[in-house]
Amino acid sequence: MRLELEENGSTCPKCGAPQQNGISCIRCGIVFHKISGTAARSTNSPVQSPGYRSEHNLPFATLIRLSQLILLCSLFLLVLSYHYQxxxxxxxxxxxxxxxxxxxxxxxxxxxxxxxxxxxxxxxxxxxxxxxxxxxxxxxxxxxxxxxxxxxxxxxxxxxxxxxxxxxxxxxxxxxxxxxxxxxxxxxxxxxxxxxxxxxxxxxxxxxxxxxxxxxxxxxxxxxxxxxxxxxxxxxxxxxxxxxxxxxxxxxxxxxxxxxxxxxxxxxxxxxxxxxNPGWQRLNTVAWWLCAVSLILIPVLIVRAPVRWSD
Known part of the structure; x- marks a missing residue:
């Protein structure tokens, strides 16, 4: 629904205060064309499901899950190679x-x-x-x-x-x-x-x-x-x-x-x-590096992921 000021005896669409001709409310100070534009965009936008969504094309959620999987695998390989080396x-x-x-x-x-x-x-x-x-x-x-x-x-x-x-x-x-x-x-x-x-x-x-x-x-x-x-x-x-x-x-x-x-x-x-045991020793080294990189990458991705909550 588009919010507009009535031509005669207009009132503020936010606080309901009577208004004279002007671009902003004399009581709450909102700018009429901005709230009008926001309401229009809200009316024309598709309905979003509850949760959070990314505003960028990079699939942060997928990268986070992938990093978690790499961490679990590297921990398993670390324990295994530590024994066999x-x-x-x-x-x-x-x-x-x-x-x-x-x-x-x-x-x-x-x-x-x-x-x-x-x-x-x-x-x-x-x-x-x-x-x-x-x-x-x-x-x-x-x-x-x-x-x-x-x-x-x-x-x-x-x-x-x-x-x-x-x-x-x-x-x-x-x-x-x-x-x-x-x-x-x-x-x-x-x-x-x-x-x-x-x-x-x-x-x-x-x-x-x-x-x-x-x-x-x-x-x-x-x-x-x-x-x-x-x-x-x-x-x-x-x-x-x-x-x-x-x-x-x-x-x-x-x-x-x-x-x-x-x-x-x-x-x-x-x-x-x-x-x-050169093979197990190399695997142990690789597992250490993968584990370290994953532990650094997971919190970085969580912090940097451009997400916002939607109603």
């Missing part, structure tokens, strides 16, 4: 490589000093060392729950510990019946029964504190995952630093046990010879 492969995965005992020999290197994170370390090489084996567990020294390496010990060159097995421990496949775990400075091996314990040799397992001064080696270490076949070279060494009474030695035997039985190795070479 750490599954140890069967023994025949390593059959084409000889995993013999580590080799160590005399070294001619003299003690030397190095600065890292404004701390001066004294490193004393003891013997040359080479190791090739399978990573069954590891620990990153910058883990949020590690209160020792950085905060207590101020040790910034031991960036990673890796627990490695070789020899018959690998070729027999007995490791598949076991579980391995690294804590701050120890590798733990768990077996379900005495028969497994009898077949597994603790003399073919070592927990290795890795000292890294080379950035390229550091980048390779960051890529190590459980089940990877690795090869490393360096020197068994003891080290200390100038801040406090910190000192760490090294084992030079594979048959010792208890405190001090770990090898402390200053790395000069490090390679991942064979990656165990």
């Amino acid at each position: 750490d599954v140890l492969p069967p023994a025949d995965f390593y059959a084409d490589v000889e995993l013999s005992d580590p080799v160590q020999s005399k070294t001619s290197l003299a003690p030397f000093k190095v600065r890292s994170s404004d701390i001066i370390y004294t490193i004393t090489p003891i013997q040359n060392y080479r190791l090739q084996g399978v990573v069954v567990s590891y620990h990153n020294s910058d883990a949020w729950w590690d209160i020792y390496h950085h905060r207590s010990w101020q040790d910034f060159i031991n960036i990673k510990d890796i627990c490695v097995i070789w020899g018959e421990n690998v070729s027999s496949g007995i490791y598949l019946n076991m579980a391995f775990k690294n804590s701050t400075w120890t590798c733990w091996a768990y077996w379900p029964d005495t028969e497994t314990a009898r077949r597994f040799s603790m003399h073919q397992l070592s927990n290795n504190h890795l000292l890294v001064l080379d950035e390229n080696i550091r980048e390779k270490l960051d890529q190590v995952e459980i089940g990877d076949l690795i090869r490393l070279s360096g020197v068994l060494a003891s080290y200390s630093h100038s801040n406090g009474q910190f000192y760490r030695g090294t084992s030079t035997s594979r048959t010792d046990t208890g405190n001090g039985a770990c090898e402390t190795i200053l790395l000069t070479e490090f390679d991942i010879v064979k990656s165990a």
Whole structure:
């Protein structure tokens, strides 16, 4: 219905106040031609169903639902790939490589000093060392729950510990019946029964504190995952630093046990010879990114969607 002022004795169509000739109401101030135009558009517009509608062509509702679906799928893939990327492969995965005992020999290197994170370390090489084996567990020294390496010990060159097995421990496949775990400075091996314990040799397992001064080696270490076949070279060494009474030695035997039985190795070479689960690792990375993007995109789409409520 079109709202118009009566020619004689006109009244305001909003408040009903008597009006003289003019373009706006003398009481409420509305502009007569604007309210008249609004009423006309309302009369000529098609009836809208209750709810909200977009005034743009971009299908925001569809994009929001799609982002939610991607988030759910990425969360599922994240959990699945997180589990399978750490599954140890069967023994025949390593059959084409000889995993013999580590080799160590005399070294001619003299003690030397190095600065890292404004701390001066004294490193004393003891013997040359080479190791090739399978990573069954590891620990990153910058883990949020590690209160020792950085905060207590101020040790910034031991960036990673890796627990490695070789020899018959690998070729027999007995490791598949076991579980391995690294804590701050120890590798733990768990077996379900005495028969497994009898077949597994603790003399073919070592927990290795890795000292890294080379950035390229550091980048390779960051890529190590459980089940990877690795090869490393360096020197068994003891080290200390100038801040406090910190000192760490090294084992030079594979048959010792208890405190001090770990090898402390200053790395000069490090390679991942064979990656165990590259497909699951890539899927895990993709799932992380999809999850992160979806979590950002969903609220952005909800906020930016040009919608309004209609009666």
